Amino acid sequence: MDINFSKADFFRSYGEYDQLPPSERTEIAFAGRSNVGKSSLINKILGRKSLARVSGVPGKTATINFYTVDPIYLVDLPGYGYAKVAKSDKQRWSGLIEGYLHDDRDLALIFQLIDMRHPPSADDLQMVEFMIESELPFVIVFTKADKLKVREREERMAGFAKEIPCFEDITSIISSAQTGEGIDKIQDIIREL
Numbered sequence: 001m002d003i004n005f006s007k008a009d010f011f012r013s014y015g016e017y018d019q020l021p022p023s024e025r026t027e028i029a030f031a032g033r034s035n036v037g038k039s040s041l042i043n044k045i046l047g048r049k050s051l052a053r054v055s056g057v058p059g060k061t062a063t064i065n066f067y068t069v070d071p072i073y074l075v076d077l078p079g080y081g082y083a084k085v086a087k088s089d090k091q092r093w094s095g096l097i098e099g100y101l102h103d104d105r106d107l108a109l110i111f112q113l114i115d116m117r118h119p120p121s122a123d124d125l126q127m128v129e130f131m132i133e134s135e136l137p138f139v140i141v142f143t144k145a146d147k148l149k150v151r152e153r154e155e156r157m158a159g160f161a162k163e164i165p166c167f168e169d170i171t172s173i174i175s176s177a178q179t180g181e182g183i184d185k186i187q188d189i190i191r192e193l
Helices: 038-045 087-102 122-133 150-163 183-192
Strands: 008-014 027-032 064-069 072-076 107-115 138-143 172-174
Touching: 027 038, 027 087, 038 072, 038 107, 038 183, 064 087, 107 122, 107 183, 122 138, 138 150, 150 172
Parallel strands: 027 072, 027 107, 107 138, 138 172
Antiparallel strands: 008 064, 064 072
């Protein structure tokens, strides 16, 4: 089935888990810590500049945002791990993300975004372990690759191989929302699903 990525639309935002409607089509989610580049990556995949709202302020996406790309939804989950957010907001976000991932949804895949410039955070590792234990299908997308030189990339990839559990069994993609690197691979995976 072909997907026309350029015919995407914002569908709806949900700020509380109990607001989520029943799953009515296949969903592909994007997860990662605050400021890892989820919204930028979604915009690049969809060939749009500002469909998904991008902010330089970490922790700005405080809702689950659904985008229609017939016949599926792309789902932008709130970023996790940002320290300068009220505890009540953190708990709401955590409940929103966990509720979504534990819900009986037609969730085909999670793209787990990790900033390629740094080792994975404790929250990143917790998320990877959660997806492995829950048997949720996922792909790791290393973002912001354009910020590293070739040698630095090689060093980080060698580091990730030691830092991320079961790394050799996980599909991973190096990407950049700036240069478009890896976007074709992500679109191909979405099409295959």
